[in-house]
């Protein structure tokens with residue numbers, strides 16, 4: 173005998189006003205396997221739950237059906253309740269007679285008949301339920317942060333300060349990201365290096381943080397709590413353990429390469445550090461430009477190095493490490509406007525630059541020591557045009573989004589020009605001015621008071637005339653064409669996801685949206701999580717942001733990672749698939765269908781006699797990866813793989829129950 | 833077995849339609865229809881499954897064999913699947929399903945699949961009402 177107990181809830185009058193609950197309970201009593209049925213005003217309340225527990229004890233009930241609201245509402249409540257009884261919490265089914273009956277039907281007779289049907293289905297299913305036990309997996313207490321911009325730095329520091337080990341992986345030779353390229357930061361105008369470089373030094377000195385630079389994520393296996401990451405360490409050709417960063421090699425290297433960090437406004441040698449305050453403060457060799465590595469000539473750096481650090485034979489290496497949690501902080505890049513804007517000269521005019529190039533120009537430690545000059549001739553510009561929304565908010569250019577930081581940094585740039593160049597004139601072409609942030613509107617206001625002229629409209633064309641750059645556009649407030657002759661034009665271009673971010677995220681099972689920004693699990697309620705358990709998002713990889721928002725999100729992601737790492741082990745749902753090895757033919761159809769890579773074929777030694785040994789393939793389930801969708805069960809030809817809690821026999825019984 | 837003759841409509845009663853709804857999207861959408869007190873015909877009985885990809889064509893044949901007048905399968909929109917790709921399998925499987933039903937002497941108009949998200953309560957109501965009307969129209973074969 174199944175000894176099933178059925179409990180019908182009134183939900184106040186929510187249910188009872190439409191469904192004849194007494195009739196439902198009476199009908200339940202007649203069902204096969206049911207030994208007890210009762211109804212009560214509020215099953216989910218304290219006394220309601222107590223009543224169920226008492227009935228379990230008194231009548232020796234072994235399986236429970238509750239006819240009430242949706243299982244999405246109280247299934248966990250009743251599971252918790254069953255933990256206090258002798259009944260396994262998975263020997264429970266809920267008949268949804270509120271959302272699916274009393275709230276959507278008005279005729280009491282019809283509604284009651286349907287409620288009885290739903291109870292009959294639940295009773296048939298519960299009779300085939302199996303006791304299940306949640307299992308747990310151990311958690312590796314170490315986090316990986318991918319990307320060492322301000323987002324990654326903040327997340328790593330927060331996790332490390334909470335007492336957990338963190339590895340920060342950066343693909344460039346130094347951490348710092350875009351923020352270290354900036355001069356001053358809005359709205360307070362504090363110097364970017366002054367607030368970011370101390371954090372970088374904290375990082376490198378932190379006992380819980382290990383810094384990996386010139387590294388990439390090559391492959392990932394595993395899942396929340398246990399990600400096995402294959403890390404590719406690119407060759408640096410400089411022994412980082414003994415190098416002191418004296419700089420002799422950088423001085424003597426004869427090669428000149430355009431510096432990406434300085435946006436091509438200066439040169440750097442082939443053995444170089446990204447910028448003077450780079451962390452780690454040691455050079456690496458750029459293998460594409462080193463004469464020794466490309467042509468087997470030169471070798472000067474090896475000769476001048478007092479410690480013998482140079483190792484031309486260095487090679488890329490790959491190794492595996494395991495992490496419990498992952499924070500993705502891959503940041504952004506600026507769009508390549510030269511490929512998109514022929515009307516702005518497509519890069520033919522040296523004095524049309526983007527915002528980051530301007531940051532380098534105005535930066536005291538930049539190539540001009542902070543003098544704003546024209547890249548073409550080094551002259552001080554008297555008239556500067558700033559163009560906003562270049563690429564941003566322009567579906568025709570394939571970038572419909574607002575890049576969010578540009579309105580404010582354009583105001584900052586205007587302010588810096590007016591401050592540094594006496595008598596300068598600044599025109600800002602804009603579509604809208606967006607300043608939603610603390611003290612942002614005030615900052616913008618001040619910039620206008622300082623003398624920046626805001627012109628509402630897009631610039632349609634930039635061309636050269638008499639050595640000056642003519643910016644032609646429409647002033648849409650006046651409704652007429654305007655032309656400004658400028659000495660320097662700064663295009664405040666669109667942020668876009670960092671190259672390769674989508675691919676890196678995919679290795680961890682996280683996805684990107686149509687524009688390539690990494691996808692949060694819920695846009696409002698789960699903004700730092702991804703669909704992949706244990707993988708969190710920080711900073712501009714998730715969408716354009718300024719520094720305050722980036723840092724806030726990074727701390728949010730860190731809090732999530734800390735919460736995970738604070739646990740020793742994690743409960744996993746037992747409602748996953750299981751394989752009956754005796755039935756499994758090892759065909760592998762299920763392996764291909766699984767979206768989580770949870771299934772694999774393994775060799776089973778079926779028989780081991782004195783003369784022969786028979787081996788065959790069977791499917792194995794990785795309990796940490798299986799999410800319980802059950803897609804594989806349909807692909808299985810022999811019916812060997814089945815989903816616990818939703819087994820074939822349970823669903824078939826539910827169907828049969830409707831027509832008995 | 834003459835499946836068509838076993839349906840409830842054949843016996844003159846109200847038709848019964850079995851609906852397989854995925855837990856994450858359509859089941860939630862149906863709950864929302866309740867929360868919003870939307871009204872729809874009482875002919876539908878929902879079986880909750882984790883994913884529409886869990887629905888074995890065998891379940892559908894079984895329902896018809898037992899006397900279902902109609903069967904529907906509902907899941908998340910393509911690209912929105914809680915399990916990433918489950919509903920793509922659903923789509924492929926149920927294109928084949930219609931042919932299989934016809935082969936078994938069941939009018940394929942008795943079977944429908946639809947993507948209904950957790951917020952599309954009205955779509956759930958409309959879909960259920962529509963299938964109900966179709967099935968009633970088919971009556972006794």
Ligand SMILES: Cc1cc2nc3c(=O)[nH]c(=O)nc-3n(C[C@H](O)[C@H](O)[C@H](O)COP(=O)(O)OP(=O)(O)OC[C@H]3O[C@@H](n4cnc5c(N)ncnc54)[C@H](O)[C@@H]3O)c2cc1C
Nearest residue numbers: 319321322323343349350357358503504527711712718719
């Ligand atoms: C011209 C300009 C001026 C600005 N001025 C201001 C300002 O004044 N105030 C303000 O608040 N904001 C400003 N911003 C915005 C600010 O730059 C960003 O908010 C901030 O730098 C974002 O930090 P992040 O860590 O998210 O990204 P990033 O700084 O881009 O860092 C990402 C890091 O991840 C690394 N990475 C990327 N992909 C991988 C990978 N696959 N594997 C390993 N590593 C990877 C990158 O090399 C990089 O180091 C400005 C932006 C621009 C363009």
